[in-house]
Amino acid sequence: MTAATTASAARPISSVRLPGLAILLVLASAAVMAGLVLLPLFVVFHDAFAKGVGKYLDSIRDPDAISAIKLTLLVASIAVPLNAVFGVAAAWCIAKFEFRGKSALLTLIDLPFSMSPVVSGLVWVLLFGAQGWFGTWLIDHDVKIIFATTGLVLATILVTFPFVARELIPLMQDQGADEESAALTLGAGGFTTFFRITLPNIRWALLYGVLLCNARAMGEFGAVSVVSGHIRGLTTTLPLHVEVLYNDYDFVGAFAAASLLASLGLITLVLKTGLEWRHAGELAANRRH
Amino acid sequence: MTKLLPSRRAMMAGAVAAAPFLAGKAFADTAPITLLNVSYDPTRELYKDINTAFAAYWKGKTGQVLDIKQSHGGSGKQARAVIDGLQADVVTLALAGDIDEISERAKLLPANWQSRLPNNSTPYTSTIVFLVRKGNPKAIRDWADLVKPGVGVITPNPKTSGGARWAYLAAFAYGSKQGGAAGGKDYITKLFKNVPVLGAGARDATTTFAQRNIGDVLLSWENEAFLTIDEFGPNFEIVYPSSSILAEPPVALLDKNVDRHKTRTVATGYLNFLYSPAAQELIGKHHYRPRNPAAAAKYASGLKNIPMVTIDQAFGGWKKATATHFAEGALFDQIYKPA
Amino acid sequence: MTAQAILASPTKARRRPWVQHSILPGFGLSLGITLAYLGVIVVLPLVALAIRPWELGPAGVFHALAAPRVLAALKLSFGLSALAALLNAPLGVLLAWTLTRYQFPGRRILDALVDLPFALPTAVAGIALTAIYAPNGALGALAAKVGIKTAYSPLGIFIALVFIGLPFVVRSLQPVLQELDHEVEEAATTLGANSLQRAVRVILPALGPSLISGISLAFARAVGEYGSVVFIAGNLPGKTEIAPLLIVIKLESYDYAGAAAVGLAMVAISFGSLVAINGLQLMLARRGRA
Numbered sequence: 079m080t081a082a083t084t085a086s087a088a089r090p091i092s093s094v095r096l097p098g099l100a101i102l103l104v105l106a107s108a109a110v111m112a113g114l115v116l117l118p119l120f121v122v123f124h125d126a127f128a129k130g131v132g133k134y135l136d137s138i139r140d141p142d143a144i145s146a147i148k149l150t151l152l153v154a155s156i157a158v159p160l161n162a163v164f165g166v167a168a169a170w171c172i173a174k175f176e177f178r179g180k181s182a183l184l185t186l187i188d189l190p191f192s193m194s195p196v197v198s199g200l201v202w203v204l205l206f207g208a209q210g211w212f213g214t215w216l217i218d219h220d221v222k223i224i225f226a227t228t229g230l231v232l233a234t235i236l237v238t239f240p241f242v243a244r245e246l247i248p249l250m251q252d253q254g255a256d257e258e259s260a261a262l263t264l265g266a267g268g269f270t271t272f273f274r275i276t277l278p279n280i281r282w283a284l285l286y287g288v289l290l291c292n293a294r295a296m297g298e299f300g301a302v303s304v305v306s307g308h309i310r311g312l313t314t315t316l317p318l319h320v321e322v323l324y325n326d327y328d329f330v331g332a333f334a335a336a337s338l339l340a341s342l343g344l345i346t347l348v349l350k351t352g353l354e355w356r357h358a359g360e361l362a363a364n365r366r367h
Numbered sequence: 368m369t370k371l372l373p374s375r376r377a378m379m380a381g382a383v384a385a386a387p388f389l390a391g392k393a394f395a396d397t398a399p400i401t402l403l404n405v406s407y408d409p410t411r412e413l414y415k416d417i418n419t420a421f422a423a424y425w426k427g428k429t430g431q432v433l434d435i436k437q438s439h440g441g442s443g444k445q446a447r448a449v450i451d452g453l454q455a456d457v458v459t460l461a462l463a464g465d466i467d468e469i470s471e472r473a474k475l476l477p478a479n480w481q482s483r484l485p486n487n488s489t490p491y492t493s494t495i496v497f498l499v500r501k502g503n504p505k506a507i508r509d510w511a512d513l514v515k516p517g518v519g520v521i522t523p524n525p526k527t528s529g530g531a532r533w534a535y536l537a538a539f540a541y542g543s544k545q546g547g548a549a550g551g552k553d554y555i556t557k558l559f560k561n562v563p564v565l566g567a568g569a570r571d572a573t574t575t576f577a578q579r580n581i582g583d584v585l586l587s588w589e590n591e592a593f594l595t596i597d598e599f600g601p602n603f604e605i606v607y608p609s610s611s612i613l614a615e616p617p618v619a620l621l622d623k624n625v626d627r628h629k630t631r632t633v634a635t636g637y638l639n640f641l642y643s644p645a646a647q648e649l650i651g652k653h654h655y656r657p658r659n660p661a662a663a664a665k666y667a668s669g670l671k672n673i674p675m676v677t678i679d680q681a682f683g684g685w686k687k688a689t690a691t692h693f694a695e696g697a698l699f700d701q702i703y704k705p706a
Numbered sequence: 707m708t709a710q711a712i713l714a715s716p717t718k719a720r721r722r723p724w725v726q727h728s729i730l731p732g733f734g735l736s737l738g739i740t741l742a743y744l745g746v747i748v749v750l751p752l753v754a755l756a757i758r759p760w761e762l763g764p765a766g767v768f769h770a771l772a773a774p775r776v777l778a779a780l781k782l783s784f785g786l787s788a789l790a791a792l793l794n795a796p797l798g799v800l801l802a803w804t805l806t807r808y809q810f811p812g813r814r815i816l817d818a819l820v821d822l823p824f825a826l827p828t829a830v831a832g833i834a835l836t837a838i839y840a841p842n843g844a845l846g847a848l849a850a851k852v853g854i855k856t857a858y859s860p861l862g863i864f865i866a867l868v869f870i871g872l873p874f875v876v877r878s879l880q881p882v883l884q885e886l887d888h889e890v891e892e893a894a895t896t897l898g899a900n901s902l903q904r905a906v907r908v909i910l911p912a913l914g915p916s917l918i919s920g921i922s923l924a925f926a927r928a929v930g931e932y933g934s935v936v937f938i939a940g941n942l943p944g945k946t947e948i949a950p951l952l953i954v955i956k957l958e959s960y961d962y963a964g965a966a967a968v969g970l971a972m973v974a975i976s977f978g979s980l981v982a983i984n985g986l987q988l989m990l991a992r993r994g995r996a
Contacts, residue, residue, distance in 0.1 A: 100808050107804040108816065110797055114869055115822050117844070118834035125837065160743075167739035175733050176726035185981075186744055189752070191923075192976040194930025195828075196950040197969040200957060201751030204758050204966060208452035208473055211754060217452065220627070225453045235747055255730055268731035290824075297827025300932030300950065304957070307453040309403060309438045317829045317933070324833060325439070325570035326411055327598045329578070336830040343825030351818040444958045468960060524941065527958045564858045564940040565947075567954075579840040581858060695961060696773070703775060703943035 122340045125333035137323075137334035145311045146319035147338070152227065153302075153315060154295040157234040162288050165242025170276075173250030174258070184247075190239040198236040199304025202229055225307035230315060233301035238291045245287030246280055249361065253279055282357035286350065293346040297339055399432040400633055405455035407442040407529050407616065408568040409591040413653040414459070420649060421640045425633065433633065441568035442529030449473065449621070456625050456634040459618040461529020463487075463678075464685030466619050475621040489615040490641040491655040494675055495534045497606040498576065498585040498592045505583045509608045510541040514557040519582035521575055523566040525692075525699055529616070530569040534586040535699070536688060537612035540676045544610070552698060559702050577603065588614070589670065593654035613675040752973075759967035770967045775943045776952060780968075783949040784975065786860060787928035790867035791875075791921045797868070798875025798920060799913070805876070806883040824873045828933025835866050836937045858940035863948065866934045871924030878920030882913055915987045922983035929976045 127134050137143060168187060172180060190198065204210050206223040216223060223229045257279070261271045277284075299317040306313045314322055316339055323332035354361065406414055418435040425433050438445065438453070442461035449455050450473045460466055463481055470476050481488045499507050505518055513520050523531040535555065542554025564581055566572035569591055576585040577599040584606075587595070592605045618638050625631040640646050647659035651666035682688040692698045725733060759767045770776065805817045823831065839846040839856040849856045856862050886909065932950040940946035947955075949972055956965035 100810075103800065103804045104808055104810050107801050108812075110801060111816055111819060113845070114797075114865075114872065115819060117838055118831055118869070119822060119826070121834045121837050121844075122830060164739065164743045167736040167743075171733055171736040171740055174730050175728055175737075177722075177733075177737075178724040183740070183744075186748060188980075189748060189973075189977060192926045192930070192980050193973055194932060194950045194953070194969070196932050196953050197755065197930070197973060198751075200953060200965060200969050201755050203451055203957070204754040204962065205751060206452075209450060209962065213452060222452075222454070224451060225448065232747075236751065239747060255728065258730055262729055262731070272732065293825045297825075297830070299827060299829040300930075303932075304954070307405075307438055307448050308440055309436050309453075312436055317827045320827075320829050320833065322439075324574070325408070325568070327570075327574070327578075332833065336827075336833060339827045339830050343822065343827070346825045347818050347821055350821065351814070441958070447958045447960060450960065472960060524955065526955050562942070565942050567936075567941070575858075579836070579857070580842040581840070693959075695959065695964065700773075700775060700943075 119340060122333055122336050125329060126337040128333075129330050133330050134334050134337075137328070137331035138338065140331070142311045142314070142322075143319060143331075143335060146314050146316045146335070149227070149230070149312075149314070150296050150316040153230050153234050154292055156231045157238060157295050158288060158292050160235060161238055161291050162242045162284065164239075165244075165246050165287060166280075166284065168243045169246035169250045169280075170272075172247050173253075174255045187240050187243050190236055193236070195237055195298065195300030196304060199233045199301035201236070202232050202305050224305050225309070225313060227313070229305040230302050230313065233305050234295045234298050237298050237301045238294045241291035241294065242284065242287035245283050245290070245361075249280060249283045250276075279360070282353055282360040286353050286361055289346055289350050289353070293343060296342055399434040400630060401434045401436060401628075402457070402630055402633055402637060403436045403438070403453075403455045404457050404459055404637075405438045405445050405449055405453060406459040407445060407461040408439055408570045409530065409588050409594070410459065410616075411437070411439050412594065413590075413649065413655065416649045416653070417641070417646055420645055421637055424640060424645070425636060428636075431633070435637075441523070441527040442532075443527045444568070449475070454624055454628070455621055456628060456630050457618060457620055457638060459616070461614075461616050462532060462685060463615065463617045464532075464689050465529065466617055467685060469619075469621070475623045476619055477622070480619045481617060483620075484618065484638060485642060486658050487615060488617040488619055489658075490618060490646070491616070491650045491657050493589050493614045493616065493655050494611045494673070495530070495537045495586060495614065496589045496592050496611065497608060498587045498595055498603050499583065499606050501602045501604060503604055503606065507584050507606055510538060510554070510610075513538075513584060514554065514561060518561050518584065519563050520558060520561045520584055520586065521564060521566075521572050521582040522562060522586040523568055523572040528566070528568045528572075530588045530591070530614075531572075531586075532688075532693065533588075533612055533614045535692065536678065536682060537608075537610075537676070538586075539692070540612060540681050541608070541610060555698070556702050589656075590654040593669070607671045607673050610674045610676065612681075613677045615678070755966055755970050755973070759963050759970055762963045762967070766963070767967050770964045771971055775947070776949075776968060778944040779947050779949040779952040780971065780975070782860065782863075782945075782947070783929055783972075786864050786948075787867055787871075787925050787931075790864055790871055790928050791925040793864075793868055794871045794875040794924050795917060795921055797872060798879055799917070801872075801876045802879035802883050806880055820876045821873045823870050828870070828931065829937075831869065832866065832934040832937035835862075835869065835934065839865060839938060857938050858946065860946060862938040862940075863935050863946065866938050867928040867931060870931055870934055871928050874923040874927065875917070875920035878916045878923065879913060882916045886912055915990045918983060918987045918990065922980055922987075925983075926976050926980055930972065 168183075171177075172183065203224060205212060206216060206229065207213055208217060223232070257275050258271050261275050262268070266274070297317055298315075299321075302315055303318060303321075306315070306318055308314055308318060308322065310322065316335055320332050320335045320339070323335060404414060404418075414437055418437070422433040422435060425431060438448070438455075440448075442465050445458070446460060446465035446468050449458060449469050458466060458469065466476075466480060467478075470478050470480060484490075497507060499505070505512070507513065507518065512518065522534050525531040525535045538558050539551040539555050543551035546553065564572075564575050566575055569588060572585060573587065573591060573595055575581050577595050585592070585595075596603050596605070618641060620631070620634050620638055625634045641650075642658065644659055644661065647657040647662035648665075651657045651662040654666075654669065656670060657663045657666065678685060678688060682691075690697065759770070762770060801820060805813060805820070836857055837843050839849070839862055841847060841850045841857070843857070846856050854861070856865065930950060935948055936951055939948055939951070941951060949968060953965045953968050953972075956968060
């Protein structure tokens with residue numbers, strides 16, 4: 079989606095004949111970015127260190143913070159690979175084959191983009207909550223989904239569902255099936271062909287999709303908030319921990335946890351930009367939207 | 368290499384033999400019993416202290432190590448989570464109506480739960496007071512001052528916050544004292560016209576008032592008002608109105624859950640502990656009103672005695688109050704009908 | 707697998723008349739994984755969402771959605787999201803244009819940072835924006851001086867929605883601007899009303915489809931947004947209560963069917979508008995080509 083673009087990688091056209099206008103536009107852009115985008119980032123780090131580095135480190139080393147970090151990593155490490163496998167499978171059948179119902183399938187894959195995160199959490203409550211469709215059965219069999227890690231994973235998966243698929247489908251459609259066909263004709267096996275031909279062709283786009291998916295997975299708030307139960311040190315992910323601390327009036331702690339998440343976002347941006355510079359040709363130009 | 372083999376085998380054998388013993392010992396020593404207390408918003412600091420005290424008490428009494436987990440949030444939100452399957456052993460919520468909902472909808476405890484512990488299962492009481500800015504610049508002394516033009520009132524949403532329900536009912540009781548039910552409705556309507564931000568829970572509202580500097584008066588739990596002064600510094604003053612409501616935040620054991628977790632003994636012990644002198648002392652320290660006379664007397668100086676209506680006497684109990692005021696389309700929704 | 711697969715595929719294709727024959731293997735496996743996963747993660751929950759409201763009966767669902775408070779929340783969410791997406795159009799064109807057309811120090815950093823609203827967790831953005839735009843915050847204090855209320859007003863929600871929508875528009879426009887031909891670029895950089903007019907006349911139609919798709923993505927994201935909005939909105943019913951918050955409040959009042967009804971309506975409206983916008987975009991693209 080924000081999946082971007084060869085644009086930033088290519089060289090800008092620098093034949094600027096009107097420096098006045100150019101400078102004006104650049105300054106205007108910088109002002110928009112500073113006021114709208116950079117200021118929140120600055121506030122997060124400023125407030126996190128408002129009472130010094132010591133207090134900041136204390137907040138991050140707090141056992142509840144550590145367990146929130148661990149839980150966030152755990153949830154992402156389940157949700158992201160699952161969505162990646164799905165993305166590859168979906169891209170494979172959609173990009174390499176012609177079949178009826180394909181556009182319906184594409185539409186369904188895009189559908190989670192038009193769901194509010196709150197709805198993405200609510201649906202799991204409707205299914206697996208004690209008052210939901212499978213609630214009684216789950217309780218009788220002592221299976222915990224909602225208010226446990228599984229529920230957090232499900233909500234996260236639904237929110238980040240289309241990222242990898244949306245990144246791979248246009249790229250694989252562009253690449254066509256010629257290379258794979260050649261390999262198969264030469265006698266290579268199906269899986270060999272996939273791992274030797276297809277995967278190397280899509281690896282950077284796959285990584286790109288995984289990055290976006292991961293950033294969203296670790297930062298998700300609305301959906302997990304509905305299914306978390308907010309048990310300290312047990313079912314609070316890092317974004318929820320931010321809220322908990324905020325409500326504890328521990329503003330330094332809240333912003334310290336937030337700064338971890340913001341750093342994660344920044345790392346994602348660095349990696350993403352790196353991918354765009356080095357492998358622009360192998361990423362999907364976002365043609366489909 | 369070959370020489371190593373026998374010793375390795377011996378070690379293996381030893382390990383295998385020791386395993387059940389080690390596992391058993393490890394289990395007794397390091398696997399603590401987990402207890403989940405699902406509570407409302409402003410009790411975070413209170414239960415932090417009580418949990419530490421109870422864990423020490425319980426270890427001394429039984430040798431069992433406890434790991435008490437807490438979840439906090441708006442009272443209605445927390446009850447919803449328990450109804451949806453949040454595996455709480457005990458709930459300590461802002462009002463009996465929310466525990467009634469758990470009993471009714473999820474059948475986790477009997478309908479007569481409130482008679483199982485002393486004092487209607489409420490180990491402490493509290494009330495609703497006004498928190499104003501230093502020097503009380505808008506001269507807010509009583510409920511009548513809240514509906515004056517230009518006064519910003521901060522309170523959470525009564526749909527999701529227990530404290531807000533108590534505050535709403537205290538306000539309604541004041542209004543109806545002036546002019547019956549119509550007076551109550553009239554007063555409430557005017558009051559909420561002066562509310563610029565409606566938080567989800569008590570903490571939300573306090574942050575808006577104290578940290579973001581919005582509004583002139585916060586309708587607050589008494590304990591939360593004192594805590595705000597402790598946390599945010601002396602920029603605030605507490606004002607006791609001429610009358611308020613006796614807030615009774617109850618506690619209950621969720622039978623079905625404790626039986627599933629095999630935690631009935633410790634959960635019962637936990638709730639009984641709330642009535643013990645040690646816990647009552649902590650309750651008083653955190654500016655709640657203890658039931659225990661000694662603790663109450665010790666902390667009485669800070670808390671003013673004002674006339675208080677009760678939920679049963681003024682509103683006929685929570686069931687009726689919820690249906691009249693907070694249910695879908697009831698009085699609170701009618702206030703917000705666009706003019 | 708190899709030889710057999712190739713040999714077997716024609717028969718397989720005949721067994722599945724809805725699939726065009728291909729010598730590539732793995733169609734069954736990949737489609738199977740796709741459908742199974744899609745079924746569990748998307749379809750099953752959606753079915754639950756679609757069925758749950760009807761326990762109220764058709765009249766009950768209508769009543770739940772037609773309540774003034776619900777209508778006001780939906781209007782607020784969709785209206786402000788549309789406005790925010792529309793403001794993102796000029797901001798996005800400005801940023802995309804500058805980033806693709808001019809070489810200046812810090813350009814790449816600025817370019818990378820465009821995605822920050824996407825990469826920053828929503829709750830973090832919400833708390834930070836509230837701190838900035840509250841009456842005692844850096845920008846909120848400035849606005850308060852001239853008598854404008856930012857945080858806890860529709861304007862505050864609007865700012866949060868502009869924030870989260872920005873990357874979508876910029877990223878949709880950049881590739882197109884990159885490919886726009888040089889003549890347009892010259893026209894744009896030469897002064898003179900005529901060439902500027904020409905530039906507008908040439909550039910805007912070329913940008914049209916991707917601008918629309920960027921706006922629609924920003925809109926879809928904004929409509930459902932919860933974390934970054936809930937802290938800065940005043941949450942007053944009928945005034946600053948957004949639809950996702952209303953869903954949460956209904957859920958917390960044990961009104962599962964009502965919560966599902968509002969959720970379903972939101973999904974239907976935002977999905978419907980995405981489909982409609984896609985149609986519009988296709989139409990524009992065709993006309994552009996013709």
